[in-house]
Structures are given as C-alpha cells and as structure tokens.
Amino acid sequence: MNYSGNLTVINVMEPIVADVLEEHYVRAGILKCTxxxxxxxxxxxxxxxxxxxxxxxxxxxxxxxxxYMNPQHQSDVLREITESVKIIENKPNH
Known part of the structure; x- marks a missing residue:
C-alpha cells in the first residue's frame, strides 16, 4: 500500500496496556521483578x-x-496482563 511518509501508524493498545500495567502492577509493587x-x-x-x-x-x-474507558474493555486488558504476569514471573527471560 502506498502512503505518505508523513503518516504514522499507531497501535493504540500499546499505551493503553502500558498505562494499565504501570498503574496496577508496577506502582502497586505487585511484580516480583520490575x-x-x-x-x-x-x-x-x-x-x-x-x-x-x-x-x-x-x-x-x-x-x-x-x-477502552468501558469497564468490560478495561477488565479484558487487566485479565490479559494478569495472565502475562503469571507466565513471565514463572519463567523470566533473564
């Protein structure tokens, strides 16, 4: 597909997930490894x-x-983060 070099493509889920992760896990001190x-x-x-x-x-x-201000969407994001935390904490990549 041709598009102008001035346009950027943004996956808006990145900042949404990053914000929820930061708020509910990092700042809360819940993660085993930060x-x-x-x-x-x-x-x-x-x-x-x-x-x-x-x-x-x-x-x-x-x-x-x-x-994503909808409570159901927020719950879906939080659920997926929780599953990812479990997986990464059980087998960290370091």
Whole structure:
C-alpha cells in the first residue's frame, strides 16, 4: 500500500496496556521483578493476546482510548496482563 511518509501508524493498545500495567502492577509493587526486560515481556505478551487497534491520527487515538474507558474493555486488558504476569514471573527471560 502506498502512503505518505508523513503518516504514522499507531497501535493504540500499546499505551493503553502500558498505562494499565504501570498503574496496577508496577506502582502497586505487585511484580516480583520490575526490570525493564520483564516489564517489556509482559507488555509484549499481553499485546499479542489482545486485538490490535490501529490508527494514523490523534483523533483516532482519542476515539479508541475512549472506547477502552468501558469497564468490560478495561477488565479484558487487566485479565490479559494478569495472565502475562503469571507466565513471565514463572519463567523470566533473564
């Protein structure tokens, strides 16, 4: 597909998952290991189990983030993060 080099593609799930991980696990002190490698592995594993939400505009990003204010969507993200935390803590990549 041809597109202008000025356009960027954003998977809005990245900042959503990163924010939830930070708020519910890192700041809360729940993680066994808080090294960057483990946090990144948790983020990536979670993103692989959630649907991607791509956009190329700030308006689209705001719209998708607003959708994820729904309690069910927040619960889905938190559930996937919890599963990823269990997996990474049982077998860390370091």
């Amino acid at each position: 090294c960057d490698r483990c946090k990144l592995d948790i983020l990536l594993l979670t993103l692989n189990h959630l649907p991607s939400r791509y956009t190329s505009s700030q308006e689209g990003e705001a719209y998708i983030k607003a959708l």
